[in-house]
Amino acid sequence: MADTHTLRRAEITAVGHYVPEKVLTNHDLEKMVDTNDEWIRSRTGISERRIQEHGASSDMAVMAIRNLVDRFGVDLKSIDLIIVATVTPDMFFPATACIIQEKIGAKQAWGFDILAACSGFLYALTTGAKFIESGAHSKVLVVGVDKMSSIVDYKDRNTCILFGDAAGVVLLEPSTDKGYGLIDQRLYCDGAGADFLYMKGGGSLNPSSHETVDKKMHYIFQDGKNVFKLAVKGMADVAAEVMNRNNLTGADIAWLVPHQANLRIIDATAERMGIDRSKVMINIDKYGNTTAATIPLCLSEWVRDGRLTRGHNIVLAAFGAGYTWGAAYVKWSIPGSA
Numbered sequence: 289m290a291d292t293h294t295l296r297r298a299e300i301t302a303v304g305h306y307v308p309e310k311v312l313t314n315h316d317l318e319k320m321v322d323t324n325d326e327w328i329r330s331r332t333g334i335s336e337r338r339i340q341e342h343g344a345s346s347d348m349a350v351m352a353i354r355n356l357v358d359r360f361g362v363d364l365k366s367i368d369l370i371i372v373a374t375v376t377p378d379m380f381f382p383a384t385a386c387i388i389q390e391k392i393g394a395k396q397a398w399g400f401d402i403l404a405a406c407s408g409f410l411y412a413l414t415t416g417a418k419f420i421e422s423g424a425h426s427k428v429l430v431v432g433v434d435k436m437s438s439i440v441d442y443k444d445r446n447t448c449i450l451f452g453d454a455a456g457v458v459l460l461e462p463s464t465d466k467g468y469g470l471i472d473q474r475l476y477c478d479g480a481g482a483d484f485l486y487m488k489g490g491g492s493l494n495p496s497s498h499e500t501v502d503k504k505m506h507y508i509f510q511d512g513k514n515v516f517k518l519a520v521k522g523m524a525d526v527a528a529e530v531m532n533r534n535n536l537t538g539a540d541i542a543w544l545v546p547h548q549a550n551l552r553i554i555d556a557t558a559e560r561m562g563i564d565r566s567k568v569m570i571n572i573d574k575y576g577n578t579t580a581a582t583i584p585l586c587l588s589e590w591v592r593d594g595r596l597t598r599g600h601n602i603v604l605a606a607f608g609a610g611y612t613w614g615a616a617y618v619k620w621s622i623p624g625s626a
């Protein structure tokens with residue numbers, strides 16, 4: 289793919305993230321539903337997650353963008369476009385991208401939201417890259433943010449143990465060095481997945497009413513087993529497809545950056561790709577599944593700690609409601625420790 293690429297390429301030039309201070313541990317959940325720390329850790333790899341007590345998704349996104357500005361000195365007035373991946377927008381409309389645009393004073397930017405659940409960040413990253421590649425824009429903020437605690441039923445042990453709140457953001461700019469940046473992406477969706485992972489209330493199909501609330505339709509429903517099987521297959525297949533298209537083997541990859549839904553899904557994906565656990569970004573133990581935020585949160589933490597650095601080949605992979613799934617190959621250009 290890299291050799292046949294004739295357009296200008298997008299690269300990630302800055303990263304940032306935010307996690308709320310409040311920690312909800314497995315032991316806390318033991319007091320809320322019939323579960324236990326051992327079950328949660330062994331079945332999911334999660335020990336604790338963060339909960340945003342006040343404010344909305346846009347507030348976490350603004351904190352992540354401030355973190356990016358503090359670390360990389362970006363002038364927000366120069367931003368052309370803000371793309372926000374989320375399933376927990378501040379409200380149905382206006383778009384959370386517009387709310388963020390106003391809060392950060394990005395006066396030159398337009399923006400919109402993308403809804404692809406746990407694949408949302410990959411969908412948004414790919415979309416943002418196309419605006420750079422076409423020459424239309426030069427500075428695109430791509431945000432992945434979710435306040436999952438706002439749609440989780442803390443009486444449902446099947447879902448409440450899984451999710452947490454967080455935000456991550458990257459800045460896309462035209463690549464200055466040939467061979468670096470977002471080299472290849474492949475995205476999929478299959479609407480047959482709509483029966484297995486959804487939130488049915490509040491939309492045009494089931495407008496909010498006492499009945500939708502009584503029936504708990506404003507909460508996430510998940511058929512965990514069905515999602516699990518397809519997530520392993522979807523993430524591994526698409527990651528392998530992107531590796532094959534770019535003549536990469538497991539040995540060429542510095543980091544696999546998987547969506548953090550379940551440690552067993554991550555391990556199975558890495559195994560099928562021939563990638564050792566030591567080369568897989570994992571922080572699900574601390575944050576759980578933060579939906580659109582998982583991948584930028586990993587990227588941002590790994591750069592901060594100097595573990596992800598310039599020249600690394602990385603593969604991002606995600607699977608989520610829809611179903612949606614995808615993978616991207618990135619030749620990383622930011623030096624570590626920022």
Ligand code: COA
Nearest residue numbers: 323324327331406445446449512513515516549550607608
């Ligand atoms: N604590 C204790 N026991 C629990 C439990 C909990 N929180 N949740 C479920 N159980 C029980 C079940 O009731 C079941 O009991 P039974 O055998 O008596 O009926 C047993 O544990 C096994 O449940 P099961 O649903 O088969 O567990 P699982 O191994 O499939 O794990 C998930 C459940 C949700 C962790 C797993 O299916 C998963 O991670 N799915 C995909 C999640 C995902 O990726 N979601 C987001 C999209 S990216």
